[in-house]
Amino acid sequence: MPDEGVRAATSEATTHRLSLLLRALRVLEAEGVGTVSSHDLAARFGLHSAQIRKDLALFGEFGVRGVGYRVAELKDRLRNLMGLDRSRTVVIAGAGNLGQALADSRNFNSDGFHVAALFDLDGRKVGSKSRSGVSIHHASEIPQAARELKAEIGVLAVPAEAVPDVARALVDGGVVAILNFAPVTLPAIENVVVKNVDLTLFLENLSFQLKERGR
Amino acid sequence: MPDEGVRAATSEATTHRLSLLLRALRVLEAEGVGTVSSHDLAARFGLHSAQIRKDLALFGEFGVRGVGYRVAELKDRLRNLMGLDRSRTVVIAGAGNLGQALADSRNFNSDGFHVAALFDLDGRKVGSKSRSGVSIHHASEIPQAARELKAEIGVLAVPAEAVPDVARALVDGGVVAILNFAPVTLPAIENVVVKNVDLTLFLENLSFQLKERGR
DNA sequence: TGCTGTGAAACCGTTCACAGCT
DNA sequence: AGCTGTGAACGGTTTCACAGCA
Numbered sequence: 001m002p003d004e005g006v007r008a009a010t011s012e013a014t015t016h017r018l019s020l021l022l023r024a025l026r027v028l029e030a031e032g033v034g035t036v037s038s039h040d041l042a043a044r045f046g047l048h049s050a051q052i053r054k055d056l057a058l059f060g061e062f063g064v065r066g067v068g069y070r071v072a073e074l075k076d077r078l079r080n081l082m083g084l085d086r087s088r089t090v091v092i093a094g095a096g097n098l099g100q101a102l103a104d105s106r107n108f109n110s111d112g113f114h115v116a117a118l119f120d121l122d123g124r125k126v127g128s129k130s131r132s133g134v135s136i137h138h139a140s141e142i143p144q145a146a147r148e149l150k151a152e153i154g155v156l157a158v159p160a161e162a163v164p165d166v167a168r169a170l171v172d173g174g175v176v177a178i179l180n181f182a183p184v185t186l187p188a189i190e191n192v193v194v195k196n197v198d199l200t201l202f203l204e205n206l207s208f209q210l211k212e213r214g215r
Numbered sequence: 216m217p218d219e220g221v222r223a224a225t226s227e228a229t230t231h232r233l234s235l236l237l238r239a240l241r242v243l244e245a246e247g248v249g250t251v252s253s254h255d256l257a258a259r260f261g262l263h264s265a266q267i268r269k270d271l272a273l274f275g276e277f278g279v280r281g282v283g284y285r286v287a288e289l290k291d292r293l294r295n296l297m298g299l300d301r302s303r304t305v306v307i308a309g310a311g312n313l314g315q316a317l318a319d320s321r322n323f324n325s326d327g328f329h330v331a332a333l334f335d336l337d338g339r340k341v342g343s344k345s346r347s348g349v350s351i352h353h354a355s356e357i358p359q360a361a362r363e364l365k366a367e368i369g370v371l372a373v374p375a376e377a378v379p380d381v382a383r384a385l386v387d388g389g390v391v392a393i394l395n396f397a398p399v400t401l402p403a404i405e406n407v408v409v410k411n412v413d414l415t416l417f418l419e420n421l422s423f424q425l426k427e428r429g430r
Numbered sequence: 431t432g433c434t435g436t437g438a439a440a441c442c443g444t445t446c447a448c449a450g451c452t
Numbered sequence: 453a454g455c456t457g458t459g460a461a462c463g464g465t466t467t468c469a470c471a472g473c474a
Binding site for chain 3: 252253254264265268269271272276277278279280281282283284
């Protein structure tokens with residue numbers, strides 16, 4: 001049973017697995033599968049079944065003993081749990097390759113999110129639109145535009161040196177979560193959820209693993 | 216002292232911290248800082264100093280008691296440790312927004328890596344180049360071209376449904392590590408280092424954290 | 431004195447094993 | 453019988469605290 005009081009923040013690992021779980025449930029539902037066991041689910045990700053059950057147990061009881069989990073129901077409850085049952089507005093700072101890639105990504109515009117605006121300093125880009133039609137505004141308009149659009153999530157796809165100023169502008173615009181792709185750690189900001197994702201680190205991770213394997 | 220025998224694979228968490236550490240050391244070196252303590256370093260990432268020392272202790276002794284770490288020396292030893300002291304060739308499958316963004320990224324073309332080719336199915340793209348000059352070849356040429364370029368790392372920036380075939384083509388081309396950005400888990404492949412990175416999951420993570428904080 | 435390197439302790443996440451429900 | 457939910461055991465990671473060296 002979940003604690004009704006203050007709950008500790010869910011661990012990164014659990015959060016990640018719940019996302020994968022939801023993805024798998026969507027596939028199963030599309031395939032017309034009605035129920036699924038923790039064992040079946042775990043096998044999809046190379047996990048142990050108890051892991052799946054423990055992750056879910058943090059939030060309540062979801063299954064039926066002797067039967068398993070009803071796919072459609074569990075999927076809906078997970079979406080609700082993760083806050084994906086409503087659409088949050090996303091704005092992206094930096095209309096370079098990466099910013100535009102994210103703006104046009106199907107994955108950034110489905111089930112819980114939609115990209116409402118891009119921002120850039122480059123006057124040649126300002127006023128135009130990304131391939132999928134997201135308007136590019138001048139970076140100086142971030143606070144005002146973010147507020148008008150009721151943006152909740154800001155994405156940083158700008159150079160490292162621009163991060164502090166742009167992050168501040170986003171927060172001024174009322175954004176409550178920031179996803180930072182620049183290769184610099186954006187420190188914690190009060191009342192804002194910050195996540196740093198440096199794509200280079202994934203490559204370095206591969207290099208390191210290759211090195212450890214003697215390649 | 217590091218074990219001279221078979222070493223357990225370094226944990227994900229340690230790998231990640233070492234990358235951040237290296238990034239910080241590069242900045243410090245550029246600033247002309249000569250030595251730095253584990254405490255100073257830890258403060259940069261909101262970590263504990265013992266964490267830094269323990270991470271490094273996995274690989275040997277790097278510091279000077281009473282003094283700290285010599286920035287330039289530690290940086291060089293870390294680069295060597297992570298296999299970044301040589302340049303590995305990267306090829307990218309999928310010349311869409313994301314693929315081209317990665318191909319042109321300074322971060323994917325510095326200190327240890329360089330992107331040698333892009334591949335796509337779209338005939339209109341084949342034969343042209345990305346903004347920074349990376350040639351786009353037809354996907355059918357992946358095995359041969361990867362081999363000729365001596366590519367060690369393959370990046371998947373293709374739709375989920377194309378992942379299995381393209382991954383196989385990369386492995387046929389001699390690639391020993393794959394970084395998969397498609398929203399589908401690429402299962403382990405023998406003798407290949409696989410890393411799955413779904414950008415959507417980072418957004419979902421933010422959504423989940425917002426939900427937990429009652430936003 | 432100051433800071434590293436490291437055993438020991440504390441903490442957290444995973445796996446086991448089984449009670450309990452269908 | 454089958455599968456969930458969960459206390460207990462386990463294993464790994466982080467933090468503490470201090471010995472040892474410059």
